[in-house]
Amino acid sequence: MIVPRTMTEVWATMGSTIASFMFIWAIIRQYCPYEVRFYFAKYTQRIMSFFYPYIKISIHEYTGDRLERSEAYAAVEAYLSINSSKCAKRLKAEMAKDCSNLVLSMDEYERVKDEFQGIQVWWVSSMVMPLPQAMYPQQERRYYRLTFHKRYREIITGAYLKHVMQQGKEIRVRHRQRKLYTNDSGNKWQIYKQTTWSHIVFEHPATFETLAMEPAKKEEIIEDLVTFSKSKDFYGRIGKAWKRGYLLYGPPGTGKSTMIAAMANLLNYDVYDLELTAVKDNTELRKLLIETTSKSIIVIEDIDCSLDLTGQRTNKREEKSPDEEKGIRKEHEESSSKVTLSGLLNFIDGLWSACGEERLIVFTTNYVEKLDPALIRKGRMDKHIELFYCSFEAFKVLSRNYLRLEAHPLFDRVESLMKETTITPADVAENLMPKSPLDGADKCLSRLIQVLEETKAAAEATEKDEKEASTKNAQSSIKAAEVPAMEDAACPTTRKLSPKSQNMK
Numbered sequence: 001m002i003v004p005r006t007m008t009e010v011w012a013t014m015g016s017t018i019a020s021f022m023f024i025w026a027i028i029r030q031y032c033p034y035e036v037r038f039y040f041a042k043y044t045q046r047i048m049s050f051f052y053p054y055i056k057i058s059i060h061e062y063t064g065d066r067l068e069r070s071e072a073y074a075a076v077e078a079y080l081s082i083n084s085s086k087c088a089k090r091l092k093a094e095m096a097k098d099c100s101n102l103v104l105s106m107d108e109y110e111r112v113k114d115e116f117q118g119i120q121v122w123w124v125s126s127m128v129m130p131l132p133q134a135m136y137p138q139q140e141r142r143y144y145r146l147t148f149h150k151r152y153r154e155i156i157t158g159a160y161l162k163h164v165m166q167q168g169k170e171i172r173v174r175h176r177q178r179k180l181y182t183n184d185s186g187n188k189w190q191i192y193k194q195t196t197w198s199h200i201v202f203e204h205p206a207t208f209e210t211l212a213m214e215p216a217k218k219e220e221i222i223e224d225l226v227t228f229s230k231s232k233d234f235y236g237r238i239g240k241a242w243k244r245g246y247l248l249y250g251p252p253g254t255g256k257s258t259m260i261a262a263m264a265n266l267l268n269y270d271v272y273d274l275e276l277t278a279v280k281d282n283t284e285l286r287k288l289l290i291e292t293t294s295k296s297i298i299v300i301e302d303i304d305c306s307l308d309l310t311g312q313r314t315n316k317r318e319e320k321s322p323d324e325e326k327g328i329r330k331e332h333e334e335s336s337s338k339v340t341l342s343g344l345l346n347f348i349d350g351l352w353s354a355c356g357e358e359r360l361i362v363f364t365t366n367y368v369e370k371l372d373p374a375l376i377r378k379g380r381m382d383k384h385i386e387l388f389y390c391s392f393e394a395f396k397v398l399s400r401n402y403l404r405l406e407a408h409p410l411f412d413r414v415e416s417l418m419k420e421t422t423i424t425p426a427d428v429a430e431n432l433m434p435k436s437p438l439d440g441a442d443k444c445l446s447r448l449i450q451v452l453e454e455t456k457a458a459a460e461a462t463e464k465d466e467k468e469a470s471t472k473n474a475q476s477s478i479k480a481a482e483v484p485a486m487e488d489a490a491c492p493t494t495r496k497l498s499p500k501s502q503n504m505k
């Protein structure tokens with residue numbers, strides 16, 4: 001045997017060995033039957049794995065017959081986007097479908113190391129190229145491969161993978177773009193078709209900080225919401241679906257819709273704005289419910305206008321002006337649907353309502369007294385929140401938002417007027433809004449004071465009119481009572497006759 005002496009000889013020997021091996025392999029591939037090769041590869045792998053102490057787990061991007069994108073792959077991708085961006089040398093940046101920012105992930109064939117409870121694991125991103133002879137053009141199939149020592153099989157397949165999935169899902173929720181869904185396309189013929197959710201990006205800027213409300217009440221609501229969002233284990237333990245109902249009620253313009261936006265922003269939830277009048281029947285309502293995702297708020301605004309408490313539905317459009325009424329009523333007749341009160345009750349807490357988790361169901365109404373007690377009982381609508389007219393504390397929040405003012409000499413006058421009259425936060429907000437670039441705080445506050453004074457004067461005038469009217473009514477009823485008494489005195493027999501006997505007479 002010739003022993004190579006120099007480096008050049010070593011390379012030359014190695015090169016010729018590899019070439020010989022490839023030549024032999026090519027001959028085997030050409031002449032050896034497929035079955036023999038298959039068994040050869042299979043048993044070689046088994047023998048290798050006997051000596052090879054590592055386990056590999058692959059997580060593919062697309063799974064199933066319908067080739068849906070795998071949730072597990074997406075979670076690993078999100079998990080590694082944080083880990084890999086710190087240590088990988090080749091990263092790729094993409095604008096993800098549900099995300100407003102660029103998302104960094106490991107580039108193909110890049111390898112990163114991760115550590116869990118002192119155990120080292122390796123992740124490799126890889127892909128399978130489509131077969132050239134495939135009948136349909138396919139995309140390359142990407143996958144992540146996790147490698148770890150077989151000694152740690154239990155921990156890695158249990159706790160570590162659970163940790164990766166959990167963290168990955170959380171990262172995805174944090175980075176996703178939230179959506180505002182609606183089932184009302186505005187098409188009056190929609191009632192003859194199945195309704196589905198359509199969405200836009202949810203970008204309402206309202207927060208609890210900007211919401212005008214008594215600070216103590218605000219704190220209580222925030223605490224309730226945050227506690228709910230952290231109560232997965234609690235709900236599991238007590239055997240209840242992880243959802244909570246909120247009933248927001250109060251006069252128009254007191255901030256019910258604004259509060260829903262603040263709730264969504266606080267908890268980072270999507271919003272499903274459910275228009276009941278556009279839902280055909282209970283089956284369709286259930287279908288819409290099933291299509292909602294976790295971490296969401298399902299809102300039914302003005303519930304009193306959407307569903308008659310006898311189970312007969314009315315349309316909120318019926319409340320339009322008399323001019324519109326005729327045309328609208330026709331439209332309503334065409335679009336009337338068969339969602340019933342019991343269908344809605346099932347929607348809230350029937351068996352199907354447990355199909356998702358971490359969901360809030362919010363009803364709003366201006367007339368809480370009109371609602372069926374069954375609809376709003378505790379357990380369905382767990383928390384009832386009344387939104388009031390603007391208090392001075394709420395006004396201070398609005399003046400901070402609109403005028404960046406914490407204090408002002410005119411505040412005292414506003415405070416005393418607010419004790420004497422009522423005004424909605426919407427009206428206060430409108431008056432604090434500068435109408436021109438030259439409008440300063442003085443002008444806005446003076447405008448608000450003027451409106452408050454006018455409202456107070458109008459309320460006093462109405463009260464005076466009502467008092468006068470009731471005095472007049474009282475006087476006329478006294479007079480009316482005196483007339484029969486005088487008639488009775490003139491003819492005592494008449495009094496004893498009943499109307500019937502009078503007629504007979």
Ligand SMILES: Nc1ncnc2c1ncn2[C@@H]1O[C@H](COP(=O)(O)OP(=O)(O)OP(=O)(O)O)[C@@H](O)[C@H]1O
Binds near residue numbers: 213258259366429
């Ligand atoms: N509590 C509040 N805090 C801050 N802004 C408010 C508040 N209430 C009302 N507003 C302002 O008034 C506008 C109307 O409020 P919003 O639509 O939330 O009232 P609402 O109670 O839902 O009314 P409706 O019952 O008529 O639907 C909002 O755009 C917001 O600017």
